[in-house]
Structure formats: structure tokens, C-alpha cells
Amino acid sequence: DADVTQTPRNRITKTGKRIMLECSQTKGHDRMYWYRQDPGLGLQLIYYSFDVKDINKGEISDGYSVSRQAQAKFSLSLESAIPNQTALYFCATSESGTGGPNEQFFGPGTRLTVL
């Protein structure tokens, strides 16, 4: 089974709809992240969380919100979806601590299309 899972894998929705993307992990990591990727570009950080009670904005948080329901779950919501939020969304996890580089482990992605 995959260590980091995302649901749904694909979603088509209409402008103005509320949508939630979910991420679950079995790696036991404290830190979780949400990124978006537009075609031909690198990933941009939306939100990140260092533990259940910690939420931080990333580079492009406008129009998004998150919820860290448990150590293993981190959800991303689009309150009122718009077409320029059409993108590939990735969840990632990493260990906590400052002793080492702490690489991030990514989920398979959710392809979201907003019509």
C-alpha cells in the first residue's frame, strides 16, 4: 500500500463549487504539505502543517484553506473554485526535527479541473 494517498485522483467541478481534496499518510510523519503544479511548471507550496495544531500559509494560499484533522490526515479545500485553480495537486509529508535534511515524500497527485 502507498505511504501517501490522495483522494480523489481526478475531479471535474464547476466554477463556484466547494471542493475538498484529502491526503492520508501511514509514514508517521508530523509534517504535511500541499502543493499545486501548473502545466510545464514546478510545484508551488499552498499550505503546510508541522503538527496537528500548526497551520502555515505557503506561497499561494489565497483561495484555499486546509484542515489537519489528525497526524495522518491533511485536507485542502477550495471554498469557491475558479478555472485558474485547474492544476495538479500534490500532498507531501516529512519527518520533523532539524537534525537532518528530512526529504519529502509525495502522494500520487489529484488532477483537478474547474470548468
Next chain:
Amino acid sequence: DAKTTQPPSMDCAEGRAANLPCNHSTISGNEYVYWYRQIHSQGPQYIIHGLKNNETNEMASLIITEDRKSSTLILPHATLRDTAVYYCIVRVAGGAQKLVFGQGTRLTINP
């Protein structure tokens, strides 16, 4: 976090060594060099990281120049499955630990 510069694309023959360069001339003393790759719309995959010394693991080798202003990722025997976008990222180990992805190098392995 320091900015990195990579060539937009490279080609390599299957079975040959693929050498991917990265410039990071503004790197700070406490910043690591990381490499990730992304195979066609899949989640990025960690490859290797280093601070000063050259590093090797089962996937690749990382050569960092003595002044740390540039590095090279080496895939010793490239296969078709190594075709991907490779990202060189420089950042400190602690703190927010966010990864800043540039546009990377699109590596194509040719049969």
C-alpha cells in the same frame, strides 16, 4: 533559500551516464543541495542530497564543487525509466523545510 539554475532539457543515450548540472552560486554555508525527479505527472521523488562532500546512493551520485557553487547529479547507467524532469533544490535543513521547485531539467533517455 538560494536560487538554482538548470538547463531546461538534456538528452542521453540509454546505458550511458547522465550528468545533470546545477548552478547555485548564492548558496549559504548551512544549505543543502537536494535532487528530486518527477516522472510524467507523478509525485516528485527524492533522489539524493548533500552538503559538502560527494554522495552516492543506489539511485545516483552527487558531485558538489569545492566552492559549493555548483553540483552535478550523475545517473551512472541511464535507462528509459529515468526519463523525467529533474529538480535541483537548495535549502536549509531546518525551519519551514519547504521545497522551492524551479522548472528543472527535462531529461530524455533515448534507446
